[in-house]
Amino acid sequence: MENWRLGIFLLSNLDLSGENSMSSYNPQQLEPKWQAKWDETGLYRQVIDVNKPKHYALTMLPYPSGDLHIGHWYAMTPSDARARFMRMKGYNVMFPMGFDAFGLPAENAAIKNNVHPQKWTFANIERMRGQLRSMGAMFDWEREAVSADPAYYKWTQWFFKKLIELGLAYREKAAVDFCPHCNTTLAREQVWGDDRHCERCGTPVVKKELEQWFFRTTDYADELLDFGGIEWPERVKVMQTNWIGRSEGANVVFRSEFGDEMPIFTTRPDTLWGATFMVMAPEHPLVEKLTSAAQAEVVQAYREQAQRLTDIDREAADRDKTGVFSGSYAINPVNGRRIPIWVADYVLMGYGFGAIMAVPAHDQRDFEFARKFNLEIIPVIAPATGELAADDMTAAYVGPGVMVNSETLNGTAVSEDKGRKNPSIAAAIDWLVAHDAGEEAVNYRLRDWLISRQRYWGAPIPVIYCPDHGAVPVPDEDLPVMLPEDVEFMPTGESPLKFHEAFIHTECPVCGRPSLRETDTMDTFMCSSWYQYRYLSPHYEAGPFDPAQGAYWLPVDQYTGGIEHATMHLIYTRFFTKAMRKMGLVDFPEPMLALYNQGMVLGEDGEKMSKSRGNVVAPDNLVAQYGADAVRTYLMFFAKWDQGGPWNYDGIKGPQRLVNDVWEMASAAYAPGQVDETATRALRRKTHQTIRKLTQDFETFSFNTAVAAIMELRNTITEAQRKRNVTQAAWDEAIDNLLLLLAPIAPHITEELWSMRGGAYSIHQQSWPTWDDEVAKEDELIIPVQVNGKLRERLIVPAGTSDEDIKTAALTAENVQRHLEGKTPRKVIVVQGKLINIVI
RNA sequence: GCCGAAGUGGCGGAAUAGGCAGACGCGCACGACUCAAAAUCGUGUUCCCUCGGGAGUGUGGGUUCGAUUCCCACCUUCGGCACCA
Structure with a gap:
């Protein structure tokens, strides 16, 4: 199919007449020519200029998988066009590019093909640089940063140490998510979907007890919920807000009959008087102690069964409640009531304290449990329709009303508000504090960021374990901790670092005793959390970035990228910037002031592109066939950028005709015939209307309608060309503006035509045109x-x-x-x- | 189950502080050029029609002089979350 199309193309491009061969549109010749010229003249070098307002435009950096695919083009081309527009508008624009070069695919390729990840990665980078160049984007390659470069990961390691110093990194043994296929632990964010699968490979994860490094993202939970001062899509803000999952309530200390403290978190302290039993997660550390001899066997069996269940089974919401009585009782601190302690897997060890007070009258889960095991139900909220009768209830009552059966708080109004806004919750919290039984508390769904990875191809965690001094950070002068190159890869994916004697065995930086080096590497999201800073000065040696560059360029003004990073990269980099502020490296709270999420290009069948579906669109072929300018124009035309949609091989013909037509009209000599005032005015009107339309559309990322407007202008110019009825001045105004407006979208052809028409080099350094409302006005x-x-x-x-x-x-x-x-x-x-x- | 986004010609999509629905493009049809095809150019292209009109933006209601746009109730699709106490 491809070859057939290419064949047609080659035939149609053969100019057999010979007379126009110098001036026919030939993107294959013209595009590389200008790319080279831009390079030679340093057109896209981006240097500090205090006389101009700055604009830092950033597009998410690619992973060097080996081939630039159409998705990269879709992410980068409109970003590039926007950056070019801002430049023409008078901003000093920085638009850098780099590679997120650590990560699993390199290691998997190493195992499969026996190539070293470093070799594989850097060869891919080399190849992708060439492909990126063919796109004609205004990347400043002298600012390129590659995360797998020791000069880069030295600072990734340095940041790790800084986080330890600030108390924002710690090591802890915990039940963590482990991907058996990737053979490594994952952060909570990297576990997706109903079946809790690995974000990378789709394999369902398992739980493992491991000692791992964490970053205290939860320290910034409240700050991360504050999106003030940044223009981010509502969708991302909602996703992050849900992810962080803030709940307001109270911590209340229950005690077992034996005096063991059993703290719980509740969002409904106003229902404390209705707590008729407690439930502990099967993994709760007190379960063993609180299990009576009579119940020992059944509790033990239940715990074992719970352990065997996968998280998927356990978290299925529609599953019947299960559980066993521990044999012990707790004392409800608000009324001294003796209540049974149960063990059940609907309580999760990973949230709150892993134990709850159960109020079956007003919590559906507790209600189901109580009904199943015949536990007492005491209503403590009376709806407006009258008090509830426990025996008649078929579901928990969660609506408003007044407090009852709650001693001194009886009669307090219960609203549907959460937290202290609800009078009953406020009253209950005040009661707890006054009686020293609990305190107001906030709980988050967000977990600390687990950054340890049991893989080779990542930045080594710069820590040495000394028998005397414990975990000792590697001194700054010994950074970076280099990845050894002489490694052998296990087919299992197990990190070769664990078996590399020379790497493992070292000395304690404090006392010199023989010690062991950490063999885990860091999550690659750590590398990409601060890359926007490294771009400022990728060769800077005195720090992660040059403060002089930072003072001018930071923060990022416009970030663009896919929505899939909403709760991963985009939370991590916000956390990182807040930590960097604490380090005194920056003085602002947010890394990116504005964010725009582009959609996805799908295959022609409307499905996500994949090799197995055979619907992958290869940009290199398209560039060979249509030229980069036509591909760029089509990508910006076929859908609104945030929507995306299916690729269509026929659809590109529209933009292809547009660039051809632009070539024809701008390279043709125009000589007016019978000039018509009305036609002249109409062309000028259309020209000025198009300038206005494009200015607005570029500002709002409406690139599809921008291209449509250029097509309309083209149509008007075509008519004028055929009739030769407009003045030379109106013609030139139309053509010059057509080229200027199209320049950010199709940078090569416009540069060529601009130069052919005698314009100064470069069109990309011209000012964005302005319109005259009078001329644009309809008469x-x-x-x-x-x-x-x-x-x-x-x-x-x-x-x-x-x-x-x-x-x-x-x-x-x-x-x-x-x-x-x-x-x-x-x-x-x-x-x-x-x-x-x-x-x- | 909860939260969010979206349903418009044959297709991709325009148009929402309520005001000509279908911009622009693809495709298609007819015509021109050609021995022929491709390319290019021209004309037409939401559907139905008795050529007066009629219907029409997922479905059903409502508000309004007027609704793709606002309100209510559904249906479908796609994301995110999901026993979170």
Whole structure:
């Protein structure tokens, strides 16, 4: 199929006449020519210029998988066009590019093909640089940063140490998510979907007890919930807010009969008087102690069974409640009531304290459990319809009402508000504090970020374990901890670092005793959390970035990338910037002031592109066939950027015709024939309207309608060209502006034509055109006339005609008269300059 | 189950502080050029129609002189979360 298309193309491009061969449009020749010229002249070097406002435009950096695919083009081309637009608008624009070069695919390729990950990665980078160049983007390659470069990961390690110093990194043994296929632990964010699968490979994860390094993202939970001062899509803000999952309530200390403290978190302290039992997660550390001899066997069996269940089974919401009685009792601190302690897997060890008070009357889960095991139900909220009878209830009551059966708090109003806004919750918290039984508390769903990875191809965690001094950070002068190159890869994916004697065995930096080096590497999201800073000065050696560069360029003004990073990269990099502020490296709270999420290009079948589906669109072929400019234009035209949609091989013909037409009209000599004032004015009007439209569309990322507007201008110019009825000045104005407006979208052809027309190098250094409202103004208006809301007539009137005159003309129009059927209108609605509706 | 986004011609998509639905493009049809095809150019292209009109933006209601746009109730699709106390 591809070859066939290519064949047609080659034939159609053969210019057999010989006479126009110098000037026919040949993107394959012209695009590399300008790319080289831009390079030689340093057109895209981005240097500090204090006389200009700065604009830091950033697009998410790619993983060097080996081939640039159309998705990269879709992410980068419109970003590039936007950056070019900002540059023409007078901003000093920085638009860097780099590679997120650590990660599993390199290691998997190493295992499969026996190539070293480093070799594989850097060869891919080399290849992708060439492919990126073919796109014609304004990347400043002298700012390129590669995360797998020791000069880069030295600072990734340095940041790790800084986080330890600030108390934001710690090591802990915990039940963590482990991907058996990737053979490594994962952060909670990297476990997706109903079946809790690995974000990378799709394999369901398992739980493992391991000692791992964590970053205290939860320290910033509240700050991360504050999106003030940043323009981010609502969707991302909602996803992050849900992910962080803040709940307000109280911590209350229950005690077992034996005096063991059993703290719990509740969002409903106002229902404490209705707590009739407690439930502990099977993994709760007190389970063993609190299990009575009589219950020992059944509790033990239950715990074992719980352990065997996968998280998927356990977290299925519609599953029947299971559990066993521990044999012990706790004391409810608010009323001294003795309540049984149960063990059940609907309570999760990973949230709150792993134990709850159960209020079956007002919590559906507790209600189901109580009904199943015949536990007591005591209503403590009475709805407006009257008090509840426990025996008659078929579900927990979670609505508003007043507190009952709650001693001194009886009669307090219960609203549907959460936290202290609810009078009953406020009263209960005050009661707890006054009686020293608990305190106001906030709980988050967000977990600390687990960054240890049991893989080779990542930045080594710079820590040494000394028998005397414990975990000792590697001194700064010994950074970076280099990845050894002489390693052998296990087919199991197990990290070769664990078996590399020379790497493992070292000395304690404090006492010199033989010690062991940490063999885990860092999550690659650590590398990408601060790459926007490294771009400023990728060769800087005195720190992660040059503060002089930072003072000018930071923070990022416009970030663009896919939505899939909403709760991973985009939370991590926000956390990182907040930590960097604590380190004194930056003085702002947010890394990216504005964010835009592009959609996805799908295969022609409307499905996500994948090799197995065979619907992958290869940009290299398209560039060979149509040229980068046509591909860029099509990508920006076929859908609104945040929507995306299916690729269509026929659809690209529209943009292909556009660039061809632009070539024809801008390279042709124009000589006016019979000049027509009206036609001249019409062309000038269209030119100025198009400038206005494109300015607005670029500002709002509406690139598809921007390209459509350029096509309209093209259509108007085509007509003028055929009739030769506009002045030379109007023609030149139209062509020059056409090129300037198209320059950010199709940078090569516009550069060539600009130069052919004698414009100064480079078109990309010209100012964005401005429009004159007077010229853009329509001098005739088309006013639709409706009778009872149905269109009956269109009036063409000169601009500035009074409403009265339009109304008169409308009422006397022939077709309107016919539909009035001699009746007198009840009402005539005149929408100025827009429409008339006659109601009869 | 909860939260969010979206349903418009044959197709991709325009148009929402309520005001000509279908911009722009693809495709298609007819015509021109050609021995022929491709490319290119021109004309047309929401559907139905008795050529007067009628219907029409997922479905059903509502508000309004007027609704793709606002309100209510559904249906479908796609994301995110999901026993989170």
